Amino acid sequence: MIRINLELARYIKKLYGANEHDISEEKFSPKHKIIEQDRRYSKVYFITEGITKCYISDENGKEFIQEFLGEGMEFGELEVFSKKHTICSVETITQLKTLSISHTCFNALLETDNHFNRLIMKALADKIRYKAPRHSYQHSYPIEDNVIRLKKIFPEFTEVISKKDIANYIGVTTRSLNRALKELKEKTDQL
Amino acid sequence: MIRINLELARYIKKLYGANEHDISEEKFSPKHKIIEQDRRYSKVYFITEGITKCYISDENGKEFIQEFLGEGMEFGELEVFSKKHTICSVETITQLKTLSISHTCFNALLETDNHFNRLIMKALADKIRYKAPRHSYQHSYPIEDNVIRLKKIFPEFTEVISKKDIANYIGVTTRSLNRALKELKEKTDQL
DNA sequence: TTTTCAATGGGACAAATGTCCTTTTTAGTG
DNA sequence: CACTAAAAAGGACATTTGTCCCATTGAAAA
Numbered sequence: 001m002i003r004i005n006l007e008l009a010r011y012i013k014k015l016y017g018a019n020e021h022d023i024s025e026e027k028f029s030p031k032h033k034i035i036e037q038d039r040r041y042s043k044v045y046f047i048t049e050g051i052t053k054c055y056i057s058d059e060n061g062k063e064f065i066q067e068f069l070g071e072g073m074e075f076g077e078l079e080v081f082s083k084k085h086t087i088c089s090v091e092t093i094t095q096l097k098t099l100s101i102s103h104t105c106f107n108a109l110l111e112t113d114n115h116f117n118r119l120i121m122k123a124l125a126d127k128i129r130y131k132a133p134r135h136s137y138q139h140s141y142p143i144e145d146n147v148i149r150l151k152k153i154f155p156e157f158t159e160v161i162s163k164k165d166i167a168n169y170i171g172v173t174t175r176s177l178n179r180a181l182k183e184l185k186e187k188t189d190q191l
Numbered sequence: 192m193i194r195i196n197l198e199l200a201r202y203i204k205k206l207y208g209a210n211e212h213d214i215s216e217e218k219f220s221p222k223h224k225i226i227e228q229d230r231r232y233s234k235v236y237f238i239t240e241g242i243t244k245c246y247i248s249d250e251n252g253k254e255f256i257q258e259f260l261g262e263g264m265e266f267g268e269l270e271v272f273s274k275k276h277t278i279c280s281v282e283t284i285t286q287l288k289t290l291s292i293s294h295t296c297f298n299a300l301l302e303t304d305n306h307f308n309r310l311i312m313k314a315l316a317d318k319i320r321y322k323a324p325r326h327s328y329q330h331s332y333p334i335e336d337n338v339i340r341l342k343k344i345f346p347e348f349t350e351v352i353s354k355k356d357i358a359n360y361i362g363v364t365t366r367s368l369n370r371a372l373k374e375l376k377e378k379t380d381q382l
Numbered sequence: 383t384t385t386t387c388a389a390t391g392g393g394a395c396a397a398a399t400g401t402c403c404t405t406t407t408t409a410g411t412g
Numbered sequence: 413c414a415c416t417a418a419a420a421a422g423g424a425c426a427t428t429t430g431t432c433c434c435a436t437t438g439a440a441a442a
Contacts, residue, residue, distance in 0.1 A: 131323075
């Protein structure tokens with residue numbers, strides 16, 4: 001549910017240690033919007049600490065959360081390859097620390113650093129791999145099953161992430177999520 | 192709706208022309224399953240002609256279509272980066288021609304051919320970019336709106352792709368799709 | 383041509399989810 | 413500590429979508 005990539009985190013920290021002027025550290029407080037949908041930016045971010053949500057909002061203001069990003073996850077990288085606007089907003093949930101790098105340097109690294117190139121390639125592939133079954137599951141199963149599934153992979157999810165965000169992640173209304181949680185609780189209490 | 196990547200198609204054909212022994216051409220007839228979910232393969236395919244569907248099926252046999260792939264789209268590449276099982280099945284819809292290449296050669300190309308590396312990177316990024324808004328839209332809007340949207344981007348979709356596949360692409364039952372199509376027709380007939 | 387089977391279309395009802403509101407709880411602020 | 417605003421919980425009802433059928437059509441096979 002909260003995606004991480006420790007291998008990438010380790011490597012970007014190592015680069016930061018060796019080559020401080022290309023990579024810079026930034027800190028953000030909770031609920032801070034780092035990237036806004038449909039804009040242009042010229043930096044790629046790597047999370048070293050904390051959690052963000054990455055979401056699309058439509059004209060009615062509905063948010064649909066794509067991913068929760070944790071340590072080692074990158075964002076802002078898609079726009080390096082296809083020079084278009086961002087498709088997602090990224091907003092911090094907890095305090096956040098990032099290492100960031102300009103598009104120019106990112107490109108340079110991709111060309112000169114084979115290992116870096118491979119890590120980014122793998123990170124992209126993993127994003128695709130991860131999304132497919134998730135959306136498939138969400139469509140095919142009732143809300144309750146989705147909640148059970150979340151509980152399994154991340155038992156304390158209700159403590160860290162707000163109900164609204166969880167609902168937007170599953171793609172349902174808060175009302176429906178509450179209903180599912182209540183029914184689930186009643187069922188487990190009976191036992 | 193049917194994704195293509197002409198730039199990649201052009202380049203892989205060019206490579207095929209120059210270096211025939213690493214890349215081989217294959218032909219498949221309609222409804223042929225080229226790749227099956229949860230298996231291992233050692234080839235990457237590039238479509239040069241025809242259409243396939245790429246889908247996940249669950250334990251109840253429900254199919255959820257991730258993408259329809261057309262000219263220039265690749266499949267089987269995700270497993271090069273994370274050496275796991277396939278997450279999708281890929282099945283031809285029309286006759287299909289592909290150029291395929293072994294994992295080993297694919298990796299070699301990525302390392303030695305900068306342009307190829309960049310094209311693959313971009314192809315991965317585009318797959319991510321494309322998926323996000325699509326799933327968001329499908330969750331947020333009723334079936335009818337989704338059908339209207341498909342009509343806009345691919346007017347003759349009902350002729351090429353079966354109702355069942357369209358329904359599995361939108362993530363609804365055939366019954367619901369038919370209902371939506373009927374209501375849509377009634378509305379437009381009134382005008 | 384007849385037969386067969388899959389694809390399509392749709393009726394009737396059930397179940398899941400959304401909408402609209404109101405109440406309760408919680409956390410933060412003056 | 414009291415006050416306020418946001419988050420959470422849930423009642424009542426409407427709407428959407430699914431399930432379970434069966435009828436029709438069309439195309440491929442015998």
